[in-house]
Amino acid sequence: MTRWLTLLVAALILTSSPAMGETGIKNVTIAGPSWADFTNQDGTGLYHDIFHAVFSPLNITVTHRYMPSARAYEMIRLGKADMMACSAHEVAELQLANCPMFVNNYHAFFSPKRISPWLGRESLNGRSLVWRRGYYHPREFEDLKNVEFTEHSSGSTALGMVILGRKDAYIDDINLIRESLERCSLEFALEDFAIRPVGKRSYYPLFAKTEHGNTLKALFESRMNKLHQDGTLKKIFRKWNFDYPDYSQCK
CATH class of the missing domain: 3.40.190.10 (Periplasmic binding protein-like II)
Incomplete structure (x- = not known):
């Protein structure tokens, strides 16, 4: 009975967690400028590595489109991009992640x-x-x-x-x-x-204020918390020689 209950609880956790790929999201388009050591156009950089760690284990394909910030905001509003990396301030019609990337x-x-x-x-x-x-x-x-x-x-x-x-x-x-x-x-x-x-x-990724934006934001934050807890995130920051943010208050 105890073993059966344990398996049932585990199954409920797996099926309810947005980090387990139950969102139906298969592709994520991220818009924003190309910044040295953050979003290098060769696919390297702090942000690129974080996005890879967040989405690749879920078999979600990430495409980055390089453009000025103002255009990236508009791409999200129009539904032509899913995320913007990254902004230090609120933007009309968009929402910031709860915790920063940098x-x-x-x-x-x-x-x-x-x-x-x-x-x-x-x-x-x-x-x-x-x-x-x-x-x-x-x-x-x-x-x-x-x-x-x-x-x-x-x-x-x-x-x-x-x-x-x-x-x-x-x-x-x-x-x-x-x-x-x-x-x-x-x-x-x-x-x-x-x-x-x-x-x-602090610099935060931006999402649309839509059902899809809310789902993607929840997925991103869940994965970021896991990467923080297992030490993966800190290794990425160390690789790029950047100070590690205080993620202790991020859930």
């Missing part, structure tokens, strides 16, 4: 000749800031006073505004600042500039 400081790239002495985030008071279009929002800097904001289509263009002395600081993730430096065509001496942390943010 947590990191964001930084300011600036000239000490324009901002001195450097006193941390408060040194941005009264300054002109520039960032990639859609990557940051003025509300993230509401604690600062008399700050001007400008957006540009690319990180290298935003970086150039600081190098040319037209803006005081370029705001971005440190990995994306490095990418912008590599792509910048302007001649300048890197030692004439500084990069300092000015805040921390």
